[in-house]
Amino acid sequence: MNINGAPVIKLNELNLSYANGKNIFPVLEGIDLSVQKEELISILGPSGCGKTTLLRAIAGLMPFTSGTISVDDRSPEEARRDRLFGIVFQETALYPWRTVLENVLLPFEVGENHIDKQEALKEALNTLQTVGLLGFDNAYPSQLSGGMLSRVSIARALVYKPEVLLMDEPFGDLDEMTRTWMNMELLRIKSEVKCTIIFVTHSLQEAVLLSDRVIILGARPTRIVNEFNINLSERSESSVDMREFREQVEKIRKALTDKWWQ
Ligand SMILES: Nc1ncnc2c1ncn2[C@@H]1O[C@H](COP(=O)(O)OP(=O)(O)OP(=O)(O)O)[C@@H](O)[C@H]1O
Ligand SMILES: [Mg+2]
Numbered sequence: 001m002n003i004n005g006a007p008v009i010k011l012n013e014l015n016l017s018y019a020n021g022k023n024i025f026p027v028l029e030g031i032d033l034s035v036q037k038e039e040l041i042s043i044l045g046p047s048g049c050g051k052t053t054l055l056r057a058i059a060g061l062m063p064f065t066s067g068t069i070s071v072d073d074r075s076p077e078e079a080r081r082d083r084l085f086g087i088v089f090q091e092t093a094l095y096p097w098r099t100v101l102e103n104v105l106l107p108f109e110v111g112e113n114h115i116d117k118q119e120a121l122k123e124a125l126n127t128l129q130t131v132g133l134l135g136f137d138n139a140y141p142s143q144l145s146g147g148m149l150s151r152v153s154i155a156r157a158l159v160y161k162p163e164v165l166l167m168d169e170p171f172g173d174l175d176e177m178t179r180t181w182m183n184m185e186l187l188r189i190k191s192e193v194k195c196t197i198i199f200v201t202h203s204l205q206e207a208v209l210l211s212d213r214v215i216i217l218g219a220r221p222t223r224i225v226n227e228f229n230i231n232l233s234e235r236s237e238s239s240v241d242m243r244e245f246r247e248q249v250e251k252i253r254k255a256l257t258d259k260w261w262q
Contacts, residue, residue, distance in 0.1 A: 007034035008163065008196050009058065014067035016050070016057055017221075026221035027053050028064070033215065033224065040190065040197040042207035044256075045217030051200045052090055054217075055166045058198065059085050072163060079164075083111075086157030086195070090168040092149055094141045094156075101137035104128060104155045123159055130189055131155045147178045154186070158193060165190075165197045172202065180237055183209050187235060204256075208248050209235060216256065228252055 016028040027050040035041055043051050056062040058069055060076030071079035079085065094103050101124055108120040115123070128134050131151040141149060150170055157165060171179045183206055190197060201207050207214045208230055216226040230248055232239060239245045 006037070008037045008072050009033070009035040009198070010068070010070045011058070012068045014057065014064055014069060016053060016062070016064040028057070029221040029223045031067070031222075031224060035196060035198065038190075038194055038196055039212050040199060040210055041213045041215055042199045042201055042211040043215045043217060044201060044204065044207055045222060046219050047202075049217050049220045049222040051217065052168055054222075055087075055168055055198065055200060059087055059166055083160045084163045086160060086162035086165045088153045088157045088165070088167040088170040090172070090200075092153055092173075094149065094152055096141050099138050099140055100128065100133060100144070100152050101125070103141070103152055104159055106156060107159055123161075124155075127155045127159045130158065130192055132185065145178075146174050147182055150174065150182055151185070154189065158189070158195075161193065163195055165195045167197060167199045169200050169202065171206070179203070179206060180209070180240065184235075184237055186210065204249050204252055205240060208232075208245060208252070209239060214252060216252070226252075226255055228255075 011031050011033040014028055014031040015026070018025040018027060031054065043054065045051050053062060057064045058071065058076060060078075060080035069076050071084055074082065074084070095106070098106070104124045104127060105120055108115060125134065125137065128137055131154050133148065133151050133155065136144065136148065141152065144152070153170060171182050174182060187210065199207075199210060211230050214228045214230060215224055216228075217223070218225040228248070228251070232244060232248070
Protein backbone atom coordinates (compact mmCIF):
# COMPACT_ATOMS: atom_id res chain seq x y z
CA MET A 1 0.00 0.00 0.00
CA ASN A 2 1.13 3.51 -0.74
CA ILE A 3 2.20 5.24 2.45
CA ASN A 4 3.96 8.54 2.24
CA GLY A 5 5.22 11.45 4.25
CA ALA A 6 5.17 12.46 7.87
CA PRO A 7 2.71 11.21 10.49
CA VAL A 8 -0.67 12.84 10.14
CA ILE A 9 -1.80 11.75 13.61
CA LYS A 10 0.45 11.74 16.67
CA LEU A 11 -0.51 10.66 20.16
CA ASN A 12 2.01 11.20 22.90
CA GLU A 13 1.63 9.74 26.42
CA LEU A 14 -2.14 10.06 26.15
CA ASN A 15 -4.11 9.48 29.36
CA LEU A 16 -7.86 9.70 29.66
CA SER A 17 -10.09 9.09 32.67
CA TYR A 18 -13.83 9.45 33.04
CA ALA A 19 -15.04 11.12 36.21
CA ASN A 20 -18.12 9.62 37.86
CA GLY A 21 -18.83 12.04 40.67
CA LYS A 22 -15.81 11.72 42.92
CA ASN A 23 -14.68 8.48 41.30
CA ILE A 24 -12.00 8.57 38.66
CA PHE A 25 -12.32 5.83 36.07
CA PRO A 26 -9.06 5.48 34.09
CA VAL A 27 -9.51 4.24 30.52
CA LEU A 28 -6.47 5.18 28.39
CA GLU A 29 -2.99 4.96 29.86
CA GLY A 30 0.16 6.27 28.18
CA ILE A 31 -0.87 5.74 24.58
CA ASP A 32 1.90 6.57 22.09
CA LEU A 33 0.93 6.24 18.47
CA SER A 34 1.90 7.74 15.12
CA VAL A 35 -0.16 7.19 12.02
CA GLN A 36 1.33 8.01 8.62
CA LYS A 37 -0.53 9.75 5.84
CA GLU A 38 -2.67 7.26 3.90
CA GLU A 39 -1.88 4.48 6.34
CA LEU A 40 -4.68 2.15 7.40
CA ILE A 41 -4.31 0.92 10.96
CA SER A 42 -6.66 -1.40 12.79
CA ILE A 43 -7.21 -1.33 16.52
CA LEU A 44 -8.13 -4.53 18.33
CA GLY A 45 -8.75 -4.96 22.03
CA PRO A 46 -11.15 -6.54 24.52
CA SER A 47 -14.67 -5.16 24.85
CA GLY A 48 -14.78 -2.12 27.13
CA CYS A 49 -11.02 -1.48 26.99
CA GLY A 50 -11.40 2.00 25.46
CA LYS A 51 -11.34 1.74 21.66
CA THR A 52 -14.35 3.99 21.08
CA THR A 53 -13.03 6.38 23.73
CA LEU A 54 -9.71 6.56 21.87
CA LEU A 55 -11.41 7.38 18.56
CA ARG A 56 -13.57 10.02 20.23
CA ALA A 57 -10.49 11.63 21.81
CA ILE A 58 -8.69 11.74 18.44
CA ALA A 59 -11.83 13.25 16.85
CA GLY A 60 -11.91 16.05 19.43
CA LEU A 61 -15.20 14.79 20.85
CA MET A 62 -13.79 13.87 24.26
CA PRO A 63 -11.44 15.84 26.52
CA PHE A 64 -8.40 13.87 27.65
CA THR A 65 -6.61 14.07 30.97
CA SER A 66 -2.96 14.49 29.93
CA GLY A 67 -0.59 13.96 27.03
CA THR A 68 -0.98 15.33 23.52
CA ILE A 69 -2.85 14.57 20.31
CA SER A 70 -2.02 16.32 17.07
CA VAL A 71 -3.78 15.86 13.75
CA ASP A 72 -2.03 17.44 10.82
CA ASP A 73 -0.26 19.72 13.33
CA ARG A 74 -3.56 20.81 14.86
CA SER A 75 -5.33 20.01 18.12
CA PRO A 76 -8.22 17.53 17.73
CA GLU A 77 -10.74 20.36 18.24
CA GLU A 78 -9.11 22.47 15.54
CA ALA A 79 -8.93 19.48 13.23
CA ARG A 80 -12.63 18.80 13.84
CA ARG A 81 -13.49 22.43 13.15
CA ASP A 82 -11.46 22.26 9.94
CA ARG A 83 -13.44 19.14 8.99
CA LEU A 84 -10.45 16.87 8.78
CA PHE A 85 -12.43 13.90 10.11
CA GLY A 86 -15.07 11.63 8.72
CA ILE A 87 -16.50 9.33 11.35
CA VAL A 88 -18.39 6.06 10.96
CA PHE A 89 -19.85 5.35 14.38
CA GLN A 90 -20.21 1.94 16.05
CA GLU A 91 -24.00 2.11 15.87
CA THR A 92 -25.44 2.89 12.44
CA ALA A 93 -26.60 6.43 12.96
CA LEU A 94 -28.76 6.89 9.86
CA TYR A 95 -32.08 8.71 10.12
CA PRO A 96 -34.84 6.31 9.00
CA TRP A 97 -37.15 9.14 7.90
CA ARG A 98 -34.57 10.62 5.54
CA THR A 99 -33.66 9.21 2.14
CA VAL A 100 -30.16 7.95 1.37
CA LEU A 101 -29.31 11.26 -0.29
CA GLU A 102 -30.73 13.29 2.60
CA ASN A 103 -28.70 11.23 5.07
CA VAL A 104 -25.52 11.84 3.07
CA LEU A 105 -26.29 15.56 2.90
CA LEU A 106 -26.57 15.79 6.68
CA PRO A 107 -22.96 16.90 7.39
CA PHE A 108 -23.58 19.97 5.23
CA GLU A 109 -26.48 20.97 7.46
CA VAL A 110 -24.58 21.00 10.75
CA GLY A 111 -21.87 23.42 11.83
CA GLU A 112 -20.70 26.21 9.62
CA ASN A 113 -21.79 25.94 6.03
CA HIS A 114 -19.02 26.53 3.54
CA ILE A 115 -20.86 25.22 0.54
CA ASP A 116 -24.03 26.11 -1.39
CA LYS A 117 -26.92 23.72 -1.92
CA GLN A 118 -26.15 22.80 -5.53
CA GLU A 119 -22.51 22.11 -4.70
CA ALA A 120 -23.54 20.00 -1.70
CA LEU A 121 -25.90 17.99 -3.88
CA LYS A 122 -23.16 17.39 -6.43
CA GLU A 123 -20.70 16.25 -3.74
CA ALA A 124 -23.29 13.94 -2.18
CA LEU A 125 -24.11 12.30 -5.52
CA ASN A 126 -20.40 11.92 -6.35
CA THR A 127 -19.81 10.26 -3.00
CA LEU A 128 -22.77 7.91 -3.52
CA GLN A 129 -21.19 6.92 -6.81
CA THR A 130 -17.85 6.28 -5.06
CA VAL A 131 -19.50 3.86 -2.61
CA GLY A 132 -21.52 2.19 -5.39
CA LEU A 133 -24.94 3.46 -4.39
CA LEU A 134 -25.87 5.74 -7.23
CA GLY A 135 -29.50 5.04 -8.14
CA PHE A 136 -30.47 4.46 -4.52
CA ASP A 137 -30.39 8.14 -3.56
CA ASN A 138 -34.17 8.29 -3.06
CA ALA A 139 -34.46 5.00 -1.15
CA TYR A 140 -35.04 4.95 2.60
CA PRO A 141 -32.72 3.06 4.99
CA SER A 142 -35.45 0.44 5.64
CA GLN A 143 -35.30 -0.48 1.94
CA LEU A 144 -31.56 -1.29 2.00
CA SER A 145 -29.49 -4.35 2.91
CA GLY A 146 -26.91 -4.32 5.73
CA GLY A 147 -24.02 -3.84 3.30
CA MET A 148 -25.82 -0.97 1.61
CA LEU A 149 -26.51 0.70 4.96
CA SER A 150 -22.78 0.48 5.72
CA ARG A 151 -22.08 2.18 2.40
CA VAL A 152 -24.46 5.03 3.25
CA SER A 153 -22.64 5.55 6.57
CA ILE A 154 -19.31 5.58 4.75
CA ALA A 155 -20.65 7.99 2.12
CA ARG A 156 -21.84 10.34 4.84
CA ALA A 157 -18.42 10.24 6.50
CA LEU A 158 -16.66 10.86 3.17
CA VAL A 159 -18.86 13.60 1.76
CA TYR A 160 -16.60 16.34 3.11
CA LYS A 161 -13.50 14.68 1.64
CA PRO A 162 -11.91 14.23 5.07
CA GLU A 163 -8.22 13.59 5.44
CA VAL A 164 -8.84 11.08 8.20
CA LEU A 165 -11.55 8.45 8.38
CA LEU A 166 -12.29 7.08 11.85
CA MET A 167 -14.29 3.85 11.70
CA ASP A 168 -15.68 2.13 14.79
CA GLU A 169 -16.58 -1.48 13.97
CA PRO A 170 -18.45 -0.36 10.86
CA PHE A 171 -19.07 -3.87 9.53
CA GLY A 172 -19.67 -5.63 12.85
CA ASP A 173 -23.29 -6.50 12.02
CA LEU A 174 -22.60 -8.00 8.60
CA ASP A 175 -22.31 -11.70 7.81
CA GLU A 176 -18.79 -12.88 7.01
CA MET A 177 -19.08 -12.87 3.23
CA THR A 178 -20.68 -9.42 3.05
CA ARG A 179 -18.08 -8.16 5.49
CA THR A 180 -15.21 -9.42 3.31
CA TRP A 181 -16.88 -7.82 0.29
CA MET A 182 -17.20 -4.52 2.18
CA ASN A 183 -13.54 -4.80 3.25
CA MET A 184 -12.58 -4.96 -0.42
CA GLU A 185 -14.89 -2.06 -1.18
CA LEU A 186 -13.28 -0.02 1.58
CA LEU A 187 -9.81 -0.63 0.11
CA ARG A 188 -11.13 0.38 -3.32
CA ILE A 189 -12.74 3.55 -1.92
CA LYS A 190 -9.58 4.39 0.04
CA SER A 191 -7.43 4.11 -3.09
CA GLU A 192 -9.83 6.55 -4.75
CA VAL A 193 -10.17 9.14 -1.99
CA LYS A 194 -6.67 8.70 -0.52
CA CYS A 195 -7.41 9.18 3.17
CA THR A 196 -5.80 7.91 6.36
CA ILE A 197 -7.94 5.36 8.23
CA ILE A 198 -8.12 4.23 11.85
CA PHE A 199 -10.34 1.17 11.93
CA VAL A 200 -11.63 -0.45 15.12
CA THR A 201 -12.66 -4.08 14.86
CA HIS A 202 -13.11 -7.28 16.85
CA SER A 203 -12.18 -9.41 13.85
CA LEU A 204 -8.58 -10.47 13.48
CA GLN A 205 -9.23 -11.58 9.93
CA GLU A 206 -10.72 -8.23 8.98
CA ALA A 207 -7.82 -6.40 10.62
CA VAL A 208 -5.21 -8.40 8.68
CA LEU A 209 -7.07 -8.13 5.38
CA LEU A 210 -7.37 -4.35 5.60
CA SER A 211 -4.40 -3.02 7.47
CA ASP A 212 -0.88 -1.84 6.99
CA ARG A 213 -0.51 -2.19 10.76
CA VAL A 214 -2.53 -3.84 13.54
CA ILE A 215 -2.44 -2.28 17.01
CA ILE A 216 -3.39 -4.43 19.98
CA LEU A 217 -4.78 -2.82 23.14
CA GLY A 218 -4.84 -4.52 26.54
CA ALA A 219 -7.62 -4.60 29.15
CA ARG A 220 -8.76 -1.31 30.72
CA PRO A 221 -7.03 0.94 31.70
CA THR A 222 -5.68 0.24 28.28
CA ARG A 223 -2.32 0.69 26.66
CA ILE A 224 -0.77 -0.64 23.47
CA VAL A 225 0.47 -4.14 24.21
CA ASN A 226 1.61 -5.10 20.73
CA GLU A 227 1.69 -4.05 17.12
CA PHE A 228 2.19 -5.90 13.87
CA ASN A 229 3.09 -4.73 10.39
CA ILE A 230 1.06 -6.57 7.80
CA ASN A 231 2.67 -7.51 4.52
CA LEU A 232 0.53 -9.31 1.97
CA SER A 233 1.45 -9.86 -1.66
CA GLU A 234 -2.18 -9.12 -2.57
CA ARG A 235 -5.45 -8.19 -0.91
CA SER A 236 -8.51 -9.73 -2.44
CA GLU A 237 -11.50 -11.81 -1.40
CA SER A 238 -9.47 -14.96 -1.97
CA SER A 239 -6.55 -13.67 0.16
CA VAL A 240 -8.23 -15.17 3.22
CA ASP A 241 -7.56 -18.65 1.84
CA MET A 242 -3.89 -17.98 1.15
CA ARG A 243 -1.12 -19.29 3.33
CA GLU A 244 0.61 -15.95 3.90
CA PHE A 245 -2.70 -14.50 5.13
CA ARG A 246 -3.43 -17.38 7.50
CA GLU A 247 0.12 -17.18 8.86
CA GLN A 248 -0.24 -13.49 9.70
CA VAL A 249 -3.58 -14.12 11.43
CA GLU A 250 -2.11 -17.02 13.41
CA LYS A 251 0.95 -15.02 14.44
CA ILE A 252 -1.25 -12.32 15.96
CA ARG A 253 -3.68 -14.79 17.49
CA LYS A 254 -0.79 -16.53 19.23
CA ALA A 255 0.54 -13.27 20.64
CA LEU A 256 -2.97 -12.35 21.81
CA THR A 257 -3.51 -15.44 23.89
CA ASP A 258 -0.88 -14.37 26.42
CA LYS A 259 -1.27 -10.58 26.14
CA TRP A 260 -4.99 -9.88 25.67
CA TRP A 261 -6.08 -9.75 29.28
CA GLN A 262 -2.95 -8.31 30.88
N1 LIG B 1 -19.27 8.69 28.84
C1 LIG B 1 -18.75 7.77 29.68
N2 LIG B 1 -18.71 8.00 31.01
C2 LIG B 1 -18.16 7.10 31.85
N3 LIG B 1 -17.60 5.93 31.46
C3 LIG B 1 -17.62 5.66 30.15
C4 LIG B 1 -18.19 6.55 29.18
N4 LIG B 1 -18.05 6.01 27.94
C5 LIG B 1 -17.43 4.82 28.12
N5 LIG B 1 -17.17 4.60 29.44
C6 LIG B 1 -16.47 3.45 30.00
O1 LIG B 1 -15.14 3.46 29.47
C7 LIG B 1 -14.73 2.12 29.16
C8 LIG B 1 -14.31 2.08 27.70
O2 LIG B 1 -15.46 2.24 26.89
P1 LIG B 1 -15.39 2.19 25.30
O3 LIG B 1 -16.75 2.40 24.78
O4 LIG B 1 -14.32 3.12 24.87
O5 LIG B 1 -14.90 0.69 25.08
P2 LIG B 1 -14.70 -0.15 23.73
O6 LIG B 1 -13.31 -0.69 23.77
O7 LIG B 1 -15.09 0.68 22.56
O8 LIG B 1 -15.73 -1.35 23.93
P3 LIG B 1 -16.54 -2.22 22.82
O9 LIG B 1 -15.53 -3.12 22.18
O10 LIG B 1 -17.53 -2.99 23.64
O11 LIG B 1 -17.19 -1.27 21.87
C9 LIG B 1 -15.90 1.21 29.51
O12 LIG B 1 -15.64 0.62 30.76
C10 LIG B 1 -17.10 2.13 29.57
O13 LIG B 1 -18.01 1.68 30.55
MG1 LIG C 1 -16.62 0.54 21.17
